[in-house]
Amino acid sequence: MQSVDVVVIGAGFAGLVASRELGRAGFEVVTLEARDRIGGRTWTDHRLGHDLEMGANWIHWVQPHVWAEATRYGREIVRSPAAEEAYWHGADGTPRKGDLAEFMALIDEGQQLVIDDVREAMPRGTEPTTGRIQELDALSIQDRFDALDLDPEARAANESVWVGHVNAPLDQVGLSSALRWVSATGGHWQLMHEASATFRVVDGMRGFTDRIAADVPGEIRLNTTVVSVTQEDAGSDAHAVVETGDGTRIRARRVVSTLPVNAVTGIRFDPPLPDAWQRQSAETVASQGTKVWIRAEGHLPRFFAYASQHHPLSVLKAEFYCSDERGDYTILVGFGPEHGRIDVDDLAGVQAAVDAFRPSIEVTEATAHDWMTDPLARNTWMTHRPGQLTRDLEELQQPAGVVHFATTDNANLWGGFIDGAIESGLREARRVAEALERS
Numbered sequence: 082m083q084s085v086d087v088v089v090i091g092a093g094f095a096g097l098v099a100s101r102e103l104g105r106a107g108f109e110v111v112t113l114e115a116r117d118r119i120g121g122r123t124w125t126d127h128r129l130g131h132d133l134e135m136g137a138n139w140i141h142w143v144q145p146h147v148w149a150e151a152t153r154y155g156r157e158i159v160r161s162p163a164a165e166e167a168y169w170h171g172a173d174g175t176p177r178k179g180d181l182a183e184f185m186a187l188i189d190e191g192q193q194l195v196i197d198d199v200r201e202a203m204p205r206g207t208e209p210t211t212g213r214i215q216e217l218d219a220l221s222i223q224d225r226f227d228a229l230d231l232d233p234e235a236r237a238a239n240e241s242v243w244v245g246h247v248n249a250p251l252d253q254v255g256l257s258s259a260l261r262w263v264s265a266t267g268g269h270w271q272l273m274h275e276a277s278a279t280f281r282v283v284d285g286m287r288g289f290t291d292r293i294a295a296d297v298p299g300e301i302r303l304n305t306t307v308v309s310v311t312q313e314d315a316g317s318d319a320h321a322v323v324e325t326g327d328g329t330r331i332r333a334r335r336v337v338s339t340l341p342v343n344a345v346t347g348i349r350f351d352p353p354l355p356d357a358w359q360r361q362s363a364e365t366v367a368s369q370g371t372k373v374w375i376r377a378e379g380h381l382p383r384f385f386a387y388a389s390q391h392h393p394l395s396v397l398k399a400e401f402y403c404s405d406e407r408g409d410y411t412i413l414v415g416f417g418p419e420h421g422r423i424d425v426d427d428l429a430g431v432q433a434a435v436d437a438f439r440p441s442i443e444v445t446e447a448t449a450h451d452w453m454t455d456p457l458a459r460n461t462w463m464t465h466r467p468g469q470l471t472r473d474l475e476e477l478q479q480p481a482g483v484v485h486f487a488t489t490d491n492a493n494l495w496g497g498f499i500d501g502a503i504e505s506g507l508r509e510a511r512r513v514a515e516a517l518e519r520s
Contacts, residue, residue: 082322082330082331082332083111083329083330083331083332084331084332084333085109085110085111085299085331085332085333085334086103086108086109086110086333086334086335086517087100087103087108087109087110087111087333087334087335087336087337087513087517088110088111088112088113088321088323088331088333088335088336088337089103089110089111089112089113089336089337089339090113090307090310090323090336090337090338090339090340090348091112091113091114091115091121091338091339091340091457092112092114092116092119092120092121092290092294092301092303093119093120093121093122093123093290093339093502094120094121094123094147094290094293094489094499094502094503094506095121095339095487095488095489095502095503095505095506096112096114096121096337096339096487096506097112097119097290097293097294097297097506098150098293098502098503098506098507098510099337099339099487099506099507099509099510099513100112100297100299100301101293101296101297101298102506102507102510102511102514103510103513103514104297104298104299105296105298106510106514108513108514108517109299110297110298110299111299111300111302111331111333112297112299112300112301112302113302113305113307113323113325114301114302114303114304114305115304115305115306115307115457116303116304116457117303117304118303119290119291119294119301119303120136120286120287120290121136121339121457121458121502122136122137122341122452122458122461122462123136123137123286123287123289123290123499124136124286124287124450125285125286125287125288126450128374128448129374129376129403129412129446129448130376130403130405130410131401131403131412132285132287133374133412133448134281134285134286135372135374135449135450136286136372136450136452136461137286137462137498137499138278138281138286139161139276139277139278139279139280139281140158140280140281140282140499140500141275141276141277141279141280143265143266143272143276144265144276144494144495144498144499144500145494145500146494146495146500146501146503146504146507147495147498147499147500147503148500150289150293150503151282151289154289154292154293156282156283156284156288156289156292157282157283158280158281158282158283159280159281159283160279160280161278161279161280161281161398161400162383162399162400163181163383164180164181164383164384164385164398164399165180165382165383165384166178166179166180166382166383166384166385167179167180167181167183167184167384167385167386168384168385168386168387168438168439169184169187169237169238169241169386169387169388170237170238170241170387170388170389170392170437171234171237172233172234172236172237174389176437176438176439181385184238187234187235187238188235188238188239188242190231190235191229191231191235191236191238191239192239192242192270192271193270194229194231195222195225195226195229195239195243195259195270196259196260196263196268196270198213198217198260199260199263199264199268200268201213202214202217202260202264203257203260203261203264204264205264206261206264206265206266206267206493206494207493207494208493209257209261209264209470209474209493209494209496210470210471210474210475214257214260214470214471215471217256217257217260218255218256218257218467218468218469218470218471218472219467219468220255220256220467221251221252221253221254221255221256221467222243222247222251222252222254222255222256222258222259223250223251223252223254224252224256224467225256225259226239226240226243226251237389238387240389240390241387241388241389241390241395241396242387243259244389244390244395244418245387245395245396245416246258246259246262246277247259247367247368247464248368248369248370248371248416248418248461248462248464249367249368249369249370249418249419249464250390250418250419251390253367253369253466254367254368254464254465254466254467255367255464255465255466255467255468255469255470256467257465257467257469257470257471258367258464258465258470258497261470261496262276262277262495265494265495277498286499305325305326305327305329306325306326307323307324307325307326307348308324308325308326308348308349309323309324309348309349309350309351310322310323310324310336310338310348310349310350310351310484311324311351312351312352312482312483312484314482317520319334319482319483320332320333320334320483321333321335321336321482321483321484323336333483334483334517334520335483335484335485335513335516335517336483336484336485337484337485337486337487337509337510337513338484338485338486338487338488339486339487339488339502339505339506340457340488341366341458341459341460341463341488341489341490342358342361342362342365342366342460342463342477342488342490342491343362343365343366343458343459343460344362344455344456344457344458344459344460345358345362346359346362347456347457350481350484352481352482354481355476355479355481356476357472357473357476357477358477358486360473361469361473361477364466364469365459365460365466366460366463366464366465366466366469366490367464367465367466368460368461368462368463368464368497369418369419369420369453369460369461370416370417370418370419370420370453370461371416371417371419371420371422371423371449371451371452371453371461372414372415372416372449372450372452372461373394373414373415373416373417373423373425373431373447373448373449374412374413374414374415374447374448374449375397375412375413375414375415375431375435375444375446375447376410376411376412376413376444376445376446376447377410377411377412377413377435377442377443377444377445378408378409378410378411378443378445379408379409379410379411379443380402380409380410380411381399381411381413381442382399383399384398384399384439385397385398385399386398386438386439387438388437388438390418392417392434392437393417393422393423393430393433393434393437394415394416394417394423394434394435394437394438395416395417395418396415396416397413397414397415397435397438397439398413398414398415399411399412399413400412400413400414410445413435413442415434415435417434420451420452420453420454421453425447425448425449428444428445428446428447431444431447432444462489462497462498463489463490463496463497464497465496474491474493474496477490477491478491478505478508480509480512480516483516485509485512485513486505486509487502487505487506487508487509487510488502488505489501489502489504489505491505492504492505
């Protein structure tokens with residue numbers, strides 16, 4: 082049986098950063114990744130004639146952990162195209178057309194009212210469970226909208242914006258998800274919009290994670306599924322045995338699990354996972370949507386469009402202009418609140434979903450990765466259900482014996498984002514190093 086200081090389970094941003102930090106501190110680390118690639122819920126893949134981000138995409142300089150890593154590895158950013166046209170659904174369900182300034186004026190009051198109490202609810206973004214959020218965490222985003230006296234047109238537009246942000250029906254997402262993102266941007270919802278969906282990394286996330294992986298001193302084993310983690314308490318010699326799908330067993334003084342909350346029960350832990358992990362994994366977190374890339378004929382005007390949370394796609398944007406032997410085309414990116422409502426293999430269904438925004442678009446191809454059915458993810462970007470944040474976050478961050486947990490799902494500042502994954506990887510690498518140095 083191989084013996085190492087640390088086994089890190091998962092080679093996404095959290096796992097790679099933890100492995101790098103521990104390896105460079107002089108510990109023997111093995112990173113085990115079930116996929117045939119690194120990156121976790123980031124994945125740059127060549128489809129529709131272009132490199133596309135199938136998972137996480139945008140970063141921003143107000144996200145300190147990812148920005149530090151981008152600086153470290155010389156990663157540059159580029160702005161997603163500014164829209165020339167805007168489309169949205171009115172209170173009667175029919176499409177409206179305007180420009181960016183008109184749409185921003187329409188949503189301005191409502192966006193502010195949704196998060197108006199953020200400085201009392203969550204005074205510091207780095208302490209997301211401190212403040213009036215303890216009283217407010219039982220509310221959903223839909224509850225907040227229902228309590229506001231918004232003009233029906235403004236309400237329809239504002240709801241569509243938020244369902245795009247949280248990737249789930251609004252009655253299933255905690256108000257905490259809205260408040261913590263705005264708290265992370267100093268209470269400014271406009272900056273939160275920019276930070277969450279504007280700037281992408283040049284050369285994609287694949288180029289970013291490749292750079293980090295090249296800095297990991299230890300071995301990264303791909304196509305290696307962990308099936309069990311068994312802790313053996315022998316006083317000062319406490320350790321865990323990690324078993325993989327091919328029967329390989331590795332003895333480790335510490336283990337770092339980077340699996341998302343929804344997917345963590347894919348591994349058998351003995352003793353069982355702490356209560357918070359079991360409870361939240363059984364409930365699942367709120368996000369349950371989809372991200373879809375669509376090929377549309379011709380070079381369309383730059384636009385963004387919002388439908389309602391009841392449509393298969395709630396957000397649609399023109400992202401890339403391309404050409405091939407068939408002619409010019411535009412690649413659109415869309416987001417929907419429930420992954421089961423749209424099937425990218427059903428082109429007629431995709432066309433109907435796009436027609437709900439703008440009927441003149443001709444769809445010829447579509448592609449996506451269904452993160453909800455991916456056993457290593459089971460969700461897109463994490464958003465909490467009502468009550469989950471304040472009830473569980475602190476416990477989710479605590480080690481259980483020699484097992485540590487590093488995932489964007491248990492980060493403080495930008496939970497659900499790449500920044501949160503890096504934060505958690507740094508946090509647990511420090512804790513593991515301190516524990517090993519004491520033993």
